Amino acid sequence: MNLTLHVWRQKGPRERGRFVTYRATDVSADMSFLEMLDVVNEGLLLKGEEPIAFDHDCREGICGACGMVINGRPHGPKARTTTCQLHLRSFRDGQELWLEPWRSRAFPVVKDLIVDRGAFDRVIQAGGYISAAIGSAPDANAVPIRKENADLAMDAAACIGCGACVAACPNGSAMLFTAAKISHLGLLAQGQPERYERAAAMVETMDAEGFGSCTNHNECEAACPKGISVAFIARLNADFVRARLTEGRRLEQVGEGGV
């Protein structure tokens, strides 16, 4: 099959970008989308032109490195699929495709289709962890956890940090990403001691990094390759409100009876 690609080329963060048109000819429907780009890039290299820069690593949908907007949709047309897991059989012969980087104030373009997602790491630094010093842990079965909670925590923890939620959001909000981590840790017994401080600190950092607010468009869930549910955003809001209400006060004064 043949495809026409209009690819966003941008030399660096402060340079102007533009679309450049390339053709992918005689590619097979069984190839992955990134393998098609590999073929285009080999052709460019042989002509002495610079290949299209894009992030990718595991190519099996788990590392979260890849991601581009394909015809207006983060990670392309197929639901619950990262760019690297997309195959050309999802496209029509002769189709025209527009490839762009994630567009968000908090994710500046580094080059071509590559953006800087360092803001996500900084949101995690703000509190997306459990402070358990290595070597200090009790026996793993000392605290049983309801299977429903463990399963729900795993649903949230499945986030790969690709940034598609931000790219899909009209406000460039990182609520789904942040909510997934707050929910994952907040659903587990081990995550309780820092639960509310964690929610407050992560939300503050998220705002400070330039991500927008959530106005319930739910585009994030639709774009998420791991199908993370927007229901987790409600958990974030609940924990955040509680954190604000109890700020500066000891928990027993507001009637917190533990988990």
Added chain:
Amino acid sequence: MNLDARIPQGPLEQKWARHRAELKLVNPANKRKYTVLMVGSGLAGAGGAASMAELGYEVKCFCYQDSPRRAHSIAAQGGINAAKNYPNDGDSVYRLFYDTVKGGDFRSREANVYRLAEVSVNIIDQCVALGVPFAREYGGLLANRSFGGAQVSRTFYARGQTGQQLLLGAYQALERQVARGKVEMFPRHEMQELIVVDGRARGIVVRDLVTGELEAHLGDAVCLATGGYGNVFFLSTNAKGCNTTAIWRAYKHGAGFANPAFTQIHPTCIPVTGEHQSKLTLMSESLRNDGRIWVPKKQGDTRPPAEIPEDERDYYLERMYPSFGNLAPRDISSRAAKRVCDEGRGVGPGGQGVYLDFAEAIGRLGEDAIREKYGNLFEMYERITAENPYKVPMRIYPASHYTMGGLWVDYNLMSTIPGLFVLGEANFSDHGANRLGASALMQGLADGYFVIPYTIGDYLARTPRHSVSGDHPAVRAAVDAVRARIARLMGIKGKRTPTSFYRELGSLLWERCGMSRNRAGLEEALARIPVLREAFWRDLTVAGEAGELNQSLELAGRVADFLELGELMVRDALAREESCGCHFREEYQTEDGEARRDDARFAHVAVWEYTGEGRAPLRHEEPLTYESVHLATRSYK
């Protein structure tokens, strides 16, 4: 080359405890005066960086990815072993130790493996404390499943994403230390050179992959946790960026390289479909708990699987290895698959595939139970192949997956260069000639969380402190060497892309130094690799500039190192005139085609020493002595 492994004295069960009691300590107030450089941010790297920072050391951590959370540990699917014996099925530290030594075909160090089995139980405790959402039973306690090479259920898992969850636990611990200011993180930085001053590892040169700038970073010790070199075969289950550059630089500075020929070919991967294929995808070994592997009994049988009656199918693993069946170890399962395909009984396009069939398990347990256990793997399979594995058996074939070989380290994880420590898959230490499933995660976290925090202190406490300035001749020389190498790659301006050389090297090694090897093939490879390398340095083309983000330059540098490493692998395979674990030399097999070890000549670690450009490396031996385990012929029948 000094290959004293520094194994502690005393009975096996007491070695680690005794050693910890004897290791020197750094005073808590002095720890912040030491800087440790950690290259890599996977389980071993992130775990080690976080643990050392927690102790009080200043840590700088480097990774080539845009975030430490993307290290390839994340792709491990099935699980992590630990001798918890929660299922009450007879497991123990000794049994995990024994299974691992036996699985490695008696080519690993007893003391190291015993320590690994010992700390495995702490790993699970620590991971739960860090919030890893392991699978649980309805009573709220942790669930277990079985993996290859074991007759107990000791594998803990988080759906089919165990590596992801363990890595995120370590990554979050790391980010916590970044927030505390104890770890400085350098994403999109790739190590290009090791800095050795007065015989000790004191720093590294990294390339900032965004600006192309070269930076020298100095410290009191250097840790490499840069993963394996399975990508030397071009097609593998490794992430595209995985490479050998860091350990190869160390080798060229005098670090011994142990058992480079011990490369693991994983039996259950999705088969190759076309010439543009860029990587192979693993289907977790855990699928072999419920999937049955078979091929048609008849050669060239092209009927759809559903039309082949039961009595015309050969469930060859169950037939050949009745007591382990579909859970035979990886090396044995891979070779059996190759054998039936070589006999013309392979399935799918090109006949390079075997069936992994869930029909029986779905009939017994129901589709929902199978979906709960393996849902994401089934989805992944369908996405790649456009076939529904709930209805049609999966097609699988072996692929390069893991490397047991790596830099030689002593019991303290230190290489032959003082001050250079090597963790996780990058070292050779624990898996002998074959790694059992669910043991890579165990080793990465053991090294990072529970070994290096102790052993690094001993080294630092015993080493006099001298600061090294940024304009020390060794620092300048290292930076200049990197600059010259990059200029050379950029300056060839030939006609072939890095990928074209890479594919050629990969297919040569896969054919001649892959699942089975023989003298003639290895000698041919040994003659052809230098020719290919010469062509690379004559006819390579790289686009763009060195002083910017340049992915073709990054790849060219990695391929240049693979072209050298590939030759060392072949030399090692040629010198080891026996079959053991994943190293199968066709000349050395039993009548029924099993590996024939030669303990009299080869019960040792082969350690290679670099002797200079264009000169043959030297092969040294570290003898393996077995005090607790009887060297038996491995049998899974």
